[in-house]
Amino acid sequence: MLLMPNSIRFNARVAQMQPSATLAMKSRASALRRAGHPVVALSAGEPDFNTPQAIAQAGKQAIDEGFTNYTENPGMASLRETIADKFEHDNDLSYTPEQILCSNGAKQSIALAVHVLCDKGDEVLIPAPYWVSYPEMTRFAGATPRTVSTTPEQQYRLTPEQLDAAITPETRLLILCSPSNPTGSVYTRGELEALAEVLRANDHVYVLSDEIYEHVVFDAEHTAIAGLPELYDRTITINGFSKAFAMTGWRLGYMAGPEPIVQAAAKVQGQFTSAPSSISQRAGQAALTMDMQPVYDMVDAFHERRDYVLGRLDSIAGVTCPTPEGAFYLFPDVSALFGTATPDGTAITSSNDLCMYLLEQHHVALVPGEAFGDPNGLRISYASSMDDLETALDRIATGLNALS
Missing domain, CATH: 3.40.640.10 (Type I PLP-dependent aspartate aminotransferase-like (Major domain))
Structure with a gap:
């Protein structure tokens, strides 16, 4: 193991900088996958389409x-x-x-x-x-x-x-x-x-x-x-x-x-x-x-996915989500779930707690709202296949409905 000398000094602005929460969640999801867990990641803002x-x-x-x-x-x-x-x-x-x-x-x-x-x-x-x-x-x-x-x-x-x-x-x-x-x-x-x-x-x-x-x-x-x-x-x-x-x-x-x-x-x-x-x-x-048809086709697919995820979220008690008009994210308010507990008794006091619970126990990667300056919400990316979205929303519904 390489040890840093005690005298090392960093630029203060670098030392104060926070790592990207989206990249951190992606990294943790990858680690769980390597350990054999079937994680569905809805955390990264990356289209699942090939370059035209x-x-x-x-x-x-x-x-x-x-x-x-x-x-x-x-x-x-x-x-x-x-x-x-x-x-x-x-x-x-x-x-x-x-x-x-x-x-x-x-x-x-x-x-x-x-x-x-x-x-x-x-x-x-x-x-x-x-x-x-x-x-x-x-x-x-x-x-x-x-x-x-x-x-x-x-x-x-x-x-x-x-x-x-x-x-x-x-x-x-x-x-x-x-x-x-x-x-x-x-x-x-x-x-x-x-x-x-x-x-x-x-x-x-x-x-x-x-x-x-x-x-x-x-x-x-x-x-x-x-x-x-x-x-x-x-x-x-x-x-x-x-x-x-x-x-x-x-x-x-x-x-x-x-x-x-x-x-x-x-x-x-x-x-x-x-x-x-x-x-x-x-x-x-x-x-x-180029002909923009491949872009239009991709946007049509995102539109369909948005409607699907929004409909599933609307059926989960404690989750409210405005309808996004663009991009490929939803940002539901989950604050009504704060103060609940997981089946093993772990308290849910924040969006971060909720995201870690869904990741570790239900193998769905989301990003907590604290990273985006709004601790009441969390970000869901639907830039994934419909199969992955169906699996993820089943797990999210199961996990959130199990909170007491």
Whole structure:
């Protein structure tokens, strides 16, 4: 065993950083599987579909043609031009290639945007439930995350009154995610316009809009907040290929926004990682120009799964869940089950207790709400096969109905 010397010292921001709860749950589920337990994992945000053939073929062709060298640090000019065309076509937004930066996944793009905009003394507003990495990225940049709690009754969407009350002179950035991870909620255009009205009165606040689930919508229409009056020059839009195109392992994302911000982010990227994989970039370009039918088929399957899981949850006493309009997550409120006990007498006092009980005794992996800033809920990913979902929901129902 390798022993660390007593004198070792870490950067304080690294020492204070919390590990990703979703990755931790995935790791524990994998350990149980290795021990022979038939765990069904509904914890990871990863489509169970293969990358569409047209995209995979473009990656293979890049390898066959020897397109395996470094590209320009911000990404291939042709890919950035294609992304600009995508914004024009899908979002009615006009960006030049110089306003676009391609990175090693949307996660890196978010981290770069937070780090170039925020510093010590700045505050970042983060509606909760939130994606687990937003607060950690904020703290690592030296800024302070300030969460604003939302409820199932408001569909987990920030209201203009909440935003207005939360903004201070120190507020530097508002992070929005629509469609949302972990709740699946989607802001309507009217709701975004109401938030924009508050932001127009507070022109010191920038917006980071995480739109990675843009194409995964069911009962709603996606609206890019950068397209609202007076917000274009204050919004950094984050997107990528992992979710809608089933390209999680390709690690390709991008940001678009005001050129000075994007160029500052490119400077940081140039010192840390340089450009993303040339092969992935060629595949990404194919994704944005292919027939979208494989994406539509995948979204239809997610829609069917959402309805199935929602129906099963609605039949379990003590569980309430708003209907998500997009992404592939549900975030049920399970607080009515706190104060119960498992058949062996173990007390359930939190979402974490509940998730560990379901994992260890019923072999279903979920993610506790504490990780997302809402201890009353938990996240269920339905990016799994219908067979796995049926098995998992049978086990969840059995486990929760056994609580006393």
